[in-house]
Amino acid sequence: MPLFEKYGTSSKQKKPKLENLATGIEGFTEEDIIQAFRHACWDLYVSNLPDPKIINNAEKGKEDDPRKHIPRGFAIDTKTWQIRFNVQDMPKKIEGESNLERYLSEYDKKSKGKEHKLLARSLFQHECGAHFTQVPSDAVTEAILIDSAIKGFTDPNIAKNKHLAADYSFLAMNIMGDLIGDTLLARKSYGRDDFSDLTVWRTKEFVREARNTPQKPSMIWQTLVSSYEKLWQEDLGLNDVVQKRNPVTEKAAEDLVKVLGNDYRNRDTWEDKVRKFAAILEPIIKQDVQDMQQQGGKSRYGDQKQSGNNLPIPDDVQTQMGNPTESKIGSGKGKYKKYRKGEGSGAKESKQSHDRNESQSEADQIADSIDERIIDEIYQRNKKSPGKFAGTMGALTKLEPDDLLRLMYRARARELLMSINELENQRAEKVPAYQTPWNIGDPIMGKGGLEIIPSVMSSGKPIPGITTFKRKMTSSNYKGKLKAIPDIFIAIDSSGSMSWSPMSDNPEQRGEYDKAILAAEAASLYSIKNGGKVAILNFSGESNVTEQYYTSDMNSIERAIMSYYGGGTVVPIDETYKLIKGTKNPLLTCLISDCMISNDNQATEVFHKAITEHDKLAVFLIHSDSSNLSNSVAGRGANIYKIKRIDDLIGLIIGEVRKEYEDVKENDAD
Structure with a gap:
């Protein structure tokens, strides 16, 4: 029976239509690769993976290049x-072993390429x-392990x-993952059968x-293979390659095996283990980099010279592991405009501007x-250190520092809103939900008390705990219907008096603008969650303006908020x-400033002129008792908040925004 029929399809997929890519191995076809994949899924009780992407980089010397879609080796996208x-990286000559006969007998005796089919299954x-x-098993675990590994390196330049x-x-993470996963297969009878002989054979083939x-031979590779040998008590052929073992790699292998221990299946230990793996491997990786530079970049995979700051991976490591430095975690919207006054919006876009917009669009796609x-x-693991947060997220996404800063403020704002929601839920009205048994000692009266009629009707004879019932009470999350969804316009002052040091580990030293950003971010998230749209006007000196339409x-929104100028204070x-006139919906305008405004008369006039009786204005005065602008708009019904403690700013702004949405909701009686 063909393996396609015996082992079925993964993820309920139909038999794929395969392209005719030559494997270069007699009797080994793309259909054989799909069969090997499904056989492996069957072996390990895996049923929800998509079929593999089969490629053939037949042009020797090309490395991983996402633009050309010809990555080398074997890997899984998390x-x-x-x-x-990549069939090009399958060994062309394979040495079969007698103990594999039980696997090889599953194939037709006359078929060719049986060893390659079996090797693909083991891969x-x-x-x-x-x-x-196992490791990482999901993208969140991968991110946590990467964060832990980075903290294990002693050289601060790495982070x-x-x-x-x-x-x-x-x-570091992939070496730990390979050791754990392969050891389960080689020594723990992991799956439907004991695949130890198959796993050991596959490892030997790739050692050759x-x-x-x-x-x-690289030090990383020697350390990896020696670790396998010590874990499995097997001769994998390292002595045939290295006549005299390197004491440094042997000590590193011993240390890795000791760190792995016998509790490596306990996920709670992985963060500590990968941190120690990183510390052990760091000097070995650095030595390999130096050795490769001295060898002039010669490689079976093409030019191995450093590209930018990327780490050159030795050939033997790539062959044994695939590319062990890949991440798939991080793979523009709105009308964004930042300009110096005097630039026409209809002017022809410069190449520099075009490149910047392209870069922003790509960063937005990754962030989303x-x-x-x-x-x-x-x-949560780095909330006290913005630098460490940026280091880990930069490693995961390759985003630039400004974009990493946006992600940090987004996380801080979400945390803030979650804490507010928790308080809301604690105060929420309790309403009857599902029916549950009533026992002696439970309330008799009230919404959650004994339901007499259902209890009597269930059997005619109420028996406490068996035929007596009550209603379980739960929090009411009903929000009502919106008459008209309001929008939010945030005008934020980024002048020099609003200081900003976002990367400080001390929250008290991040400045007034840090709190203003967090407040604007949280207010924006809340508005969008409730169906509204947000406009931003970031201003400082006369020629410093960042505008974001609704x-x-x-x-x-974040890019507009985080355009810090540090100049004077002139309202555009x-x-x-x-x-203000850009939306037909009810509008809440929030002005965040110390109101030391150079053109306060003009600013006052524009607020009087633009804001209608259906709109609202809230002014948040930072470290100021009053100003001409605040005094004037207060007489027209604006809410004026005098911020003595900068930490109060966040709660006051969010409260004002939340009130705006609550005020337009209908209750059930309406």
């Missing part, structure tokens, strides 16, 4: 969980067993460089294949693609009027 299988077992079901941080940490390179749980988990895209009159 975002889609699709396995990438897929590795990707499914080591990474999909400061997003490329080095990514490469070093992913290498790894030496098909002009490079000398990141699971919120990842951002929140990394924030949008529900947080990327655009035309832009203020345009944005």
Whole structure:
């Protein structure tokens, strides 16, 4: 029976239509690869993976290049969980072993390429067993382990460089993952059968294949293979390659095995283990980098010279592990405009401006693609150190510092709103929910008390705890219907008097503008969640303006909020009027400033002129008792908040925004 029929399809997929990509191996076809994948899924009780992406980089010397879509080796994407299988990296010559006969007998006796089919099956077992079901098994766990690994490196320059941080940490995590996953297969009878002989054989084959390179054996590779040998008590052929063991790599292998211990299946230990793995591997990785530079970049995978700050990976490591430094966690909306006054909006876009917009669009796509749980988990682990948060998220996403800062404020704002929601739920009215047994000692009267009629009707004879019932009470989350969804316009002062040091580990030293950003971010998130849109006007000196029209895209809102100028304080009159008049919905305008405004008469006039009786204005005075503007608009019904403690700003702004939405809700009686 063909394996397609015997093992079925994964994820309820139909038999795929395969392209005719030559594997270069007689009797080994793409259909054989799909069969091997499904056989491996069957072996390990995996049923929900998509079929692998089969590619063939037949042009020797090309490295991973996302633009060309010809990545080398074998790997699994932790975002889609699709396995990438590059047939060019399959060993062409395989040495079979007698103990594999029980596997080989499943194939037709006359068929060719049986050993390659079996090797592909074992490779897929590795990707499914080591990474999909074990380490990392999900993108959030991957992010947590990367964060822990980065903290294990002693060289501060690694954490400061997003490329080095990514490469070093992913290498440490993947080595730990390979050791855990393969050891389960080799020693723990993991799956439907005992696959130890198959796993050991596959590892030996790639040890032999790894030496098909002009490079000398790398220290990382020697450490990895020696660790396997010590864990499994097997001779994997390292002595055939290295006549005299390197005492440094042997000591590192002993240390890795000791750290792994016998509790490696306990996920609670992984963060500590990967941190120690990073510390052990750091000097070995650095030595390999130096050795590769001295060898002039010769490689079976092409030019191995450093590109930017990326870590060059030795050939034998890539052959044994695939590319161990890859991440798939991080793969523009709204009308955004930042300008110096005098630039015409209809002017022809310069190449520099075009490139900037392209870069922002790409960054927005990456930011939007990141699971919120990842951002929140990394924030919780680094909330006292914005620099460490940026280091980990930079390693995971390759985003620039400004974009990483946006993610940090987004996480802080979400945390703030969650704490407010928890208080809301505690105060929420309790309403009857589902029916549950009433026992002696429970209330007799009230909403959650004994329901006499249902209790009598159930059997005719009430028996406490059996035929007596009450209603379980739960919090009411009913929000009512909106008469008209209001929008929010936030005018934020980023002048020099509003100081900003966002990367300070001391929250009290991050400045007034830090609290203003957090307040604006949280207010924007709340508004968007309730169906509103947000406009931003960030202003300082006469020529410093960032304008964001009404949008529900947080990327655009955040960029506008975080354009810090640090100049004078001049309200842009035309832009203020345009944005107030830019929505037909009810509008709440929030002005956040110390109100030391150079053109306060003009600013007062524009607020009087633009804001209608259906709109609201709230002025948040930072460290100021009054101003001409605040005194004037107060007489027209504006709410004036005098902020003596900057920490009070956040709660007051969120409260004002929340009140705006609550005021337009109908209750059930309406």
